[in-house]
Amino acid sequence: MELLVPLGRISDWQIADLSREVNCSMAFGQDNLLKMIDIQLLTTPLDTLGCISFVQSDDSGGIDVFIGTVRNATKGKPVLRLEFEAYEPMAVAEMRKIAEQAIQKFGVKRIAIHHRSGILEIGEAAVVIAVSAPHRAAAFDACRYCIDTLKETVPIWKKEIFEDGEVWVAAHP
Amino acid sequence: MELLVPLGRISDWQIADLSREVNCSMAFGQDNLLKMIDIQLLTTPLDTLGCISFVQSDDSGGIDVFIGTVRNATKGKPVLRLEFEAYEPMAVAEMRKIAEQAIQKFGVKRIAIHHRSGILEIGEAAVVIAVSAPHRAAAFDACRYCIDTLKETVPIWKKEIFEDGEVWVAAHP
Amino acid sequence: MKISLLSFGIAKEITGQRFLEVEIPASASVKALRAMLVERFPRLSSLSSVRLAVNGEYATEDLTLKENDEVAIIPPVSGG
């Protein structure tokens, strides 16, 4: 088994600049092939109304929107700000998968998922998910599915900055 | 039993102008006593971002927003526009009750419920409900509770205007 | 005694008026008023439901009405 490969083989670490590769898809924008889905990973403040406008359609009767905002405390300890890091191309691809699954599972019309990266202040929106559907139950279910799944599968990491240190959220048991 | 009261006693119908009484509370605005709740019944387009801003607070981590929009068809039949009629003071009072119940049941922080009255075109928002909570599950549950209950108890009536007539929604079995 | 009667939506089309002043027997119950209304406006029976609100609150059938009460005929609501 390769498990026994000598450690020396993996010791030849080199540093390289990957910023080119991982930053190229910071903003995918509207998908031309699939007008039902708008996925964006942005370093600028999220446009909630833009997400709502994207999903609104005359054959939809209900829109559900989830906005995840930066809270001022975690377990009673004051948080100064958050920092989000993303594996950008994979994060965008995983968000797109979630939107496609939601459309298939719940029969919803359109979905916008916008996520921030970089430094966020208290109260700012980290994520906006908007879903439109002919009837409201599907919109609620799909929106909840999107945020629940996003928090499990999308490669984005949140560091909480406290007065006395920093913690990567959920990293340790 | 009063059931047997002669019909003649109820025949003395008179017409009066009640517009003063029923229109005085068209816009209640922010409640000074209870800063957690904002209920409004409006003849002007609803301000979704205003609802979101009202509920946002630095100790909330999640906001759920439901927007009910006017669909262009009902059971395949094209709808030209909608007309909403409300028993205004009672509608506002019932929406406030729903918000108070939601705060009590789900421990959410703030709730805004804005409802339109009058004539609405296709695509316009008839209702916006925004709910903030420390965690997202409560925000989703409370928002859904609000719209589900609103549709059962709040004295507002919707008339669908078709090419060939008008129908009060849900009036008949 | 005199009460105010408000009609909304389809109920307004059935009674013909949003607002009416009505003379009913003193101490009539909501149930009694409902019976009178249905007899006077038989088309109310065709609705999926008719609730009555007194002074802005949904009323139970056994509530006793008072002079100048504002009673609203609430056909099936359809807001949202």
Place this chain on the structure above:
Amino acid sequence: MKISLLSFGIAKEITGQRFLEVEIPASASVKALRAMLVERFPRLSSLSSVRLAVNGEYATEDLTLKENDEVAIIPPVSGG
């Protein structure tokens, strides 16, 4: 053979670099790479979970790696 290794969040702090080029045996599996990584960076074992993604997709343990694959160390995600 050579692969690219990306580290994010707490994993970047453990490996010391966001990007590394790594020489591993030809046809090594994801499982084998994981074992090598844990041995080289024991603190990875302290994390709640470590998933490996190959070329932008979560990989199963039995996947065979190829020359120039981009492997990402995915510690517990915390977006949203």
